[in-house]
Amino acid sequence: MKTRVTKAIFPVAGLGTRFLPATKSIPKEIMTLVDRPLIQYAIDEARAAGIKEFIFVTSRGKGALEDYFDIHPMLEQTLRRAGKDGLLEMLKNTNMDSGEIAYIRQHKALGLGHAVWCARRLIGNEPFAVILPDDVIAAEKPVLQQMVEAYEQTGGAMVAAMEVPPDKASSYGVLDIEEDMGDLVKVKGMVEKPAAEEAPSNLAVIGRYILTPKVLANISKVKSGAGGEIQLTDAIAAEINQNRGVYGFRFRGQRFDCGSKAGFLQATVAFGMARDDLRDEFTAYLDEMMSVRRAAQ
Numbered sequence: 246m247k248t249r250v251t252k253a254i255f256p257v258a259g260l261g262t263r264f265l266p267a268t269k270s271i272p273k274e275i276m277t278l279v280d281r282p283l284i285q286y287a288i289d290e291a292r293a294a295g296i297k298e299f300i301f302v303t304s305r306g307k308g309a310l311e312d313y314f315d316i317h318p319m320l321e322q323t324l325r326r327a328g329k330d331g332l333l334e335m336l337k338n339t340n341m342d343s344g345e346i347a348y349i350r351q352h353k354a355l356g357l358g359h360a361v362w363c364a365r366r367l368i369g370n371e372p373f374a375v376i377l378p379d380d381v382i383a384a385e386k387p388v389l390q391q392m393v394e395a396y397e398q399t400g401g402a403m404v405a406a407m408e409v410p411p412d413k414a415s416s417y418g419v420l421d422i423e424e425d426m427g428d429l430v431k432v433k434g435m436v437e438k439p440a441a442e443e444a445p446s447n448l449a450v451i452g453r454y455i456l457t458p459k460v461l462a463n464i465s466k467v468k469s470g471a472g473g474e475i476q477l478t479d480a481i482a483a484e485i486n487q488n489r490g491v492y493g494f495r496f497r498g499q500r501f502d503c504g505s506k507a508g509f510l511q512a513t514v515a516f517g518m519a520r521d522d523l524r525d526e527f528t529a530y531l532d533e534m535m536s537v538r539r540a541a542q
């Protein structure tokens with residue numbers, strides 16, 4: 246089996262119900278943090294980690310996503326004529342080369358595990374990454390790159406993990422830890438959305454994975470799990486039962502759950518404040534808001 250990770254699956258076939266009515270016609274992944282769609286952050290992170298093939302698992306209504314990666318000759322011509330070289334350059338960086346990107350359809354939203362499984366024929370016999378674009382992570386070194394480097398030492402299957410408060414664990418897949426090695430933990434079990442009192446730890450899985458074709462084979466066998474969906478967590482946990490290594494990776498970075506409204510707003514504030522062209526005006530506004538609020542209290 247090839248060991249370098251050069252393919253990534255982006256499952257974007259979910260319904261995005263938490264962002265209705267917007268997601269009635271706009272894919273969640275096209276929603277913007279300041280001026281860049283969520284998907285652009287995911288693509289940039291994947292490229293930094295050495296990914297060369299980008300596989301999107303899409304569904305009805307995701308046409309805007311496909312258009313986003315296409316060249317837009319008319320717009321480029323208009324910008325060129327107007328001498329807007331900076332904008333032209335930025336636009337070109339969003340184009341994908343022919344053959345670099347593939348779209349596979351998930352006909353029914355049967356769960357994340359099922360979405361990943363839909364891409365099985367494009368993966369072949371090599372490890373691959375899975376990136377959920379609604380988990381946006383601000384990090385000095387892009388998180389998938391951190392994981393690919395760690396994966397070179399461990400092999401097996403790897404999930405990005407972060408500590409969450411006990412009352413939040415039931416929203417995530419949670420790791421049962423066999424050995425804690427600091428950045429890396431060896432895992433002896435995984436539970437998707439456990440009841441608060443049954444969570445085996447406070448280490449939760451978030452949307453970055455490095456997996457092997459064996460996990461894809463497991464997905465064919467797993468039955469619907471939590472929420473009636475075919476869960477990726479269950480297919481990864483099946484690796485442990487077959488005595489193959491599964492690792493959690495404590496990444497360095499700040500993760501925003503942009504699949505939730507509160508997380509999306511927090512990310513908007515954080516990314517707005519991180520921008521040189523907006524920082525002063527935006528921070529002054531936030532300071533003013535805070536002082537008005539304090540005065541009102």
Ligand code: UTP
Nearest residue numbers: 256257258259260261262263354355356357360
């Ligand atoms: P979520 O659990 O956030 O679901 O999926 P969702 O449909 O996107 O949003 P809500 O909960 O209805 O608001 C996590 C990731 O898995 C993908 C989603 O597109 C998202 O990137 N997914 C989920 C699929 O591709 N197919 C599925 O059947 C389910």
